[in-house]
Amino acid sequence: MARATFRIWRTSGTEGRFQDYSTEVSEGMVVLDAVHRIQAEQAPDLACRWNCKAGKCGSCSAEINGTPRLMCMTRLNELPMAEPVTVEPMRAFPPIRDLVSDVSWNFRVKPRIAKFAPRTPDAPDGTWRMAQRDIDRVQEFRKCIECFLCQDVCHVLRDHNLHEEFIGPRYLTYAAALEMHPLDTADREGALKKDFGIGYCNITKCCTKVCPERIHITDNAIIPLKERVVDRFYDPVSRLLRMFK
C-alpha cells in the first residue's frame, strides 16, 4: 500500500489551521475513505459530515485542493498524490468544527421563495395535463442534492458575504424550477429582482462547474430568470407590449 499525506483543516477553540496526516491509501479509495481512515487511526475527534457515500445525500461537501467537491465522489487517483491533499470546509458558511460548516442559512432561505401554486385542475377529476417537453425543462433542476457546493463557490457569498441580499445559485435554481413549471401561477419575478438579488450574479459559471449533478445552473436556470426579470423591469418595449395584451 502507498502512503499519502492529507493536509486537513482542524479547529481549536475559535482558531483553525491545517494539520498534516500521513496514511495508507489503496486503489479505488476516495477522499472520504482517507478521512475516515485518519479518523479511525490518528484523529478520532476529527469532525466530518457524511452519510450516503454515493454522491446523493450532499453531506460530505468540502474543498479538496481548493476546489469545492464531494469527498465521497473524489477519487484519489484523480489527485496529484505526490503533494499533500488539502481538505478544508466550505468557506462560504460559518465553520462549526474541522470539516463541518454551518449550512443552516440555506434552510432559512428556502421558505422565502413563493411555494408552488398550481393553476386550477384541467380535468373534472382534479388532474392536470402537461406536455413532456415542458416538464423536461424543469426536470433537470430536480436533480439537485442540496450539497451547497454551488453556494460555496459563488463569489457573491464566499468573498462578498452578501447572504442577506443574494440567495445564491442553489435557490435561484429552485426558483427557476417553480417559475418555469408549466402549472405554476405564482409570480416570483419581483422578489427575484428585489429580495433575492439575481442582479448580483455576474455569470462566472463557477456554480455550474462544481455541480456534482451536472446541472446547467447558469445557462438553464439563472440566465433564463435574468431574462424574465429584464422583460418585466428593464425592457421598455416588453413593458409596452404587455400594456396592449
Next chain:
Amino acid sequence: MTTVPVRVVPRGFGQTTRRDAWWAVPAVVFTILSAFVVYATWAAFEGQHYTYGPYLSPFYSPEVFGDSPHAWFGSKPSFVPAWLPFSPALLILPFPGLFRVTCYYYRGAYYKAFWADPPSCAVGEPRKGYRGEHSFPLVLQNIHRYFLFIALGFLLVLAHDVWKAMWFINPVTGQTSFGIGVGTIVLAINVVLLGLYALGCHTLRHVIGGKCDELKSDTRATAYHCVSCLNARHMVWAWCSLVSVAFADIYVRLCATGVWTDWRLL
C-alpha cells in the same frame, strides 16, 4: 447543540489552495480579447484596404458611406466635419462590438480576466465592495437584447456579401461572371460561425421560447430546441466567430495590399 464560531480569515487577491493552473484561462481570455480589441480598433480607424474585388471586410459591412463600390449611399457625407475621424467601420463596429460586450458568455469571461471579479473560481478577489449587475453601471448589460436584434440584421447583410463575393468582374472585358475564390470561402465560413454564435444567444433562446412556461406550438418548440442546441456550445461559437471575423478582415486586407494572392477555385 452549541456551536463555537471559528474564524476563517478571508483570502486576499489571488490566494487559493487550488493546485491547478487557475490563472491560465483568464490569461488566455485577456490576451485574445485584448489583441482583438487593439486590432479591430486599428482596422476600424485605418479606413483603407478593406475591399478586394468582390470581397468586403466584415468590419466594414454594411458600408453605409464610403469610397468603395460596396457603399450603399456613396462617399462620406458633406455634413460630417472634416476634423472628425471617419471610416465606414466606425459606423458599424459599435453594434456587433456591443453585442459581444453584453453577451452573457463574454461577460462572465471578461469579469474574470479583466476585473478579477473573481480571478477564477474559488480564488481570492482584489476588492471588498461588490455591486454586480444589480445596479449602475453593469445593470446596463440588460440592453443585450437590442444588440441581438441588430446583430441578426447584420448577419443577413454579411450573407448577402458572401453572395456578392461569388461574382467577379473580368478586368479585361468588364463582364461579371460567377466564381468562387478562397476569399469567398473565408467570408462564407465567417458568416456561418457568426450565425452559430448569434443564433445560440441566451437572449434569443429566451425570446423564442424560454419566456414561456409552455411551448404550445410545435414550431416554437422546434425553434427553442435548435437555439438550445447552439446555446450549449455558445462559448465555442463565441471564440470561433471572433477569430473568423478578424481573420476575414486580415485576409481581405492582405489581398488588397498585395501581400496575399486570392486563389480562384472556380
